[in-house]
Amino acid sequence: MDIGIGLPNTVPGVEGRVMLGWARRAEERGFSTLATLDRVAYPSYDSLPTLAAAAAATDRIGLMTNILLAPTRNAILLAKAAASVDQLSGGRLTLGLGVGGRQDDFVASERRFEDRGRRFDEDLELMHGAWRGESVGGCPRPPTPRPTNGRAVPVMIGGLSDRAVERVARWGIGWTAGGGSPDQVGPFAERVRAEWREAGRDGEPKIAALAYFSMGRGTEERSIENLLDYYGPDARPFAEAVPRGRDEVRRTVERFRTAGVGEVILFPTVPELSEVDLLADAVL
Numbered sequence: 001m002d003i004g005i006g007l008p009n010t011v012p013g014v015e016g017r018v019m020l021g022w023a024r025r026a027e028e029r030g031f032s033t034l035a036t037l038d039r040v041a042y043p044s045y046d047s048l049p050t051l052a053a054a055a056a057a058t059d060r061i062g063l064m065t066n067i068l069l070a071p072t073r074n075a076i077l078l079a080k081a082a083a084s085v086d087q088l089s090g091g092r093l094t095l096g097l098g099v100g101g102r103q104d105d106f107v108a109s110e111r112r113f114e115d116r117g118r119r120f121d122e123d124l125e126l127m128h129g130a131w132r133g134e135s136v137g138g139c140p141r142p143p144t145p146r147p148t149n150g151r152a153v154p155v156m157i158g159g160l161s162d163r164a165v166e167r168v169a170r171w172g173i174g175w176t177a178g179g180g181s182p183d184q185v186g187p188f189a190e191r192v193r194a195e196w197r198e199a200g201r202d203g204e205p206k207i208a209a210l211a212y213f214s215m216g217r218g219t220e221e222r223s224i225e226n227l228l229d230y231y232g233p234d235a236r237p238f239a240e241a242v243p244r245g246r247d248e249v250r251r252t253v254e255r256f257r258t259a260g261v262g263e264v265i266l267f268p269t270v271p272e273l274s275e276v277d278l279l280a281d282a283v284l
Helices: 016-029 047-057 075-088 103-108 116-131 162-171 182-198 220-231 233-241 246-258 274-283
Strands: 002-006 033-036 062-069 093-098 155-158 174-177 206-213 263-268
Touching: 002 062, 002 274, 016 033, 016 047, 016 274, 033 047, 033 263, 047 062, 047 075, 062 155, 062 206, 075 093, 075 116, 116 162, 155 162, 162 174, 162 182, 174 182, 182 206, 182 246, 206 246, 220 233, 246 263, 246 274, 263 274
Parallel strands: 002 033, 002 263, 033 062, 062 093, 093 155, 155 174, 174 206, 206 263
Antiparallel strands: none
């Protein structure tokens, strides 16, 4: 199983230099992927500019949005930005996409919340058309640079709905579990694999999952505070249950491995650069 690490792009108050140092250190320590979380109505770093900067600071490590809230964006602009990062990074980008569940993100982006699933399906069709070099969305010429593989930016679909399974089989290279426990992830991953085979797709879908962590001594209180700032006060039970310290994190990683996950991406809840080394020492 591959092990990636999230950038601290949603941790309050993180400076840009810390983000770039984090990216460099993650590559040096051998993590498979650098990933971002996505919000609109929150003072976080936007995913694709962040990954573009991380691409410039690194050479080999994979880059992933895990996940980006596609229906909060204009599909043409999203396709264009993703294809640009894909080219600038030498084909290292995987675009994790989902519909999103917080209404404030849609209010802030002036996009409808109620029909976001239908629009997501339409946007996936449009984006893949753009990446194939078609004139879409009223553009007189293809609006995006061609992705490095000549076909499409690799897309991972997030979500726990029937439609998410169908979207993986039609558009994705796999499925990413956005915060579910290993006990939830395993059975749903089997559904994804079954739909993949039924759709006649070759090979196996990639299965990824994310989990939060903190490693250093004395970080628990700040870790909980940062998660509550991001998710709200009702998330306290979740925030307190996040794996912390070497043993808890290693057990969580092993549970995802047993559940059949091909890559787990661990997201920081405190931004100290030492967290990268402590995590690497524990799980790599």
